Amino acid sequence: MALVITSLSVCAQQPANSRNPFDNAGRIHNQLVEEYLRRYPSGHQGINEAATAMQAIANNNAEYRGLNESPIDARAIEAGAPDIKNNFRNVVNKVKVSASAKTEIQSLIDHMFTIADGTSGQAEFHRYVLAYEDRVLANRTFSEQDKKVILSVSSVARYSTSLWSRTLPATQAAQSRRWFHWVIIGAADAVGTLAGGGVNVGTGAAASGAAYTMTNPDGK
Numbered sequence: 001m002a003l004v005i006t007s008l009s010v011c012a013q014q015p016a017n018s019r020n021p022f023d024n025a026g027r028i029h030n031q032l033v034e035e036y037l038r039r040y041p042s043g044h045q046g047i048n049e050a051a052t053a054m055q056a057i058a059n060n061n062a063e064y065r066g067l068n069e070s071p072i073d074a075r076a077i078e079a080g081a082p083d084i085k086n087n088f089r090n091v092v093n094k095v096k097v098s099a100s101a102k103t104e105i106q107s108l109i110d111h112m113f114t115i116a117d118g119t120s121g122q123a124e125f126h127r128y129v130l131a132y133e134d135r136v137l138a139n140r141t142f143s144e145q146d147k148k149v150i151l152s153v154s155s156v157a158r159y160s161t162s163l164w165s166r167t168l169p170a171t172q173a174a175q176s177r178r179w180f181h182w183v184i185i186g187a188a189d190a191v192g193t194l195a196g197g198g199v200n201v202g203t204g205a206a207a208s209g210a211a212y213t214m215t216n217p218d219g220k
Helices: 024-039 047-059 074-086 089-093 099-115 122-138 144-165 182-192 201-206 208-215
Strands: none
Touching (some): 024 047, 024 201, 047 074, 047 201, 074 201, 089 099, 099 122, 099 144, 122 144, 122 182, 144 182, 182 201, 182 208
């Protein structure tokens, strides 16, 4: 989240999916991140600072308060940040869902890392997630908790990538660095939602601070 911003026109055309009963996870996530970007346009905050700032923003968001989530957990973000080099497999493995649900979540994250090496655009990824969510909804082997977690993660991935694909600098220097990529930031946001072992939209929004630490091209 603590990134150099070239544009704040991030509210247009929110990528909603009315078929996803947990679509509010991504929508609220973007509300929090957008407000963060307005308050801290130049970013450059550490994980603890970003988490504290995000908590203050979240506390003033009525929809977020309605989720009744536990406080944003900076320690969980710090613990999970190094796992970016492992496609966040360790973080996903600790989520309190069935083994098949973990596999489903990991398949989405792996896909995001794969397309970061290619030329796929956000619109194509959006269509991929819509089909992914339809498949999850139709799967009768998933419990309601499984579906809540999977579809919350996919919603955050869908909304977050829409935001960052329109916000990250499109310079050649930025684009040449794989980790400084809208889909990787989106993956970090989505997995950050699971950093405490369950769904926490606020922690997912704050997780972009960890993504910034590893992706900022200025220091690498």
